[in-house]
Amino acid sequence: QQQVKQSPQSLIVQKGGIPIINCAYENTAFDYFPWYQQFPGKGPALLIAIRPDVSEKKEGRFTISFNKSAKQFSLHIMDSQPGDSATYFCAASSSSTDDKIIFGKGTRLHILP
């Protein structure tokens, strides 16, 4: 059973556009929702994270929108740049399960110059 579902699998956007990546979860015990960015051959890097008592969080050009009732959250990248081309993973964790992270399957994002 996939606990965190992520879509789309891949996404191509023109430079300056706003790619949106969506995730849905099932376990209401999740209390922490991070997004990770991964470049080829590198480890995932923590990009931004949100807790369920907040509906939106912005850090620079990255925004998470969180809908607790729908059990969905999404990542928006404003003014996207070719350097943002990477694989993005949404994830969730719960203090009741020792904070082990459950990852979505990833979205491969390509920003066209």
Next chain:
Amino acid sequence: NAGVMQNPRHLVRRRGQEARLRCSPMKGHSHVYWYRQLPEEGLKFMVYLQKENIIDESGMPKERFSAEFPKEGPSILRIQQVVRGDSAAYFCASSPPSRFGQYFGPGTRLTVT
């Protein structure tokens, strides 16, 4: 402040040999998690350790895999009698006792020939 360190970065083993992967957490971090990433897949939780204790090993295969985090030195993920299906990228992440935020190392890419 050095990040999470993993070595070796690349490891080639023949079927039946042993693989030892090492992880040094960030300074001040006492929690270590190991994850496995298969090609084109998200990361899958394997084990969560604190110093001298295995807290959660629910993601570890029942045989051939073991992990430790001794009082002194790095955390070790050990795979005995490797098989081709063990070929993957293995990442460790560390977090501080205050929870929230796991920081990943660059990974060890294991190839079994």
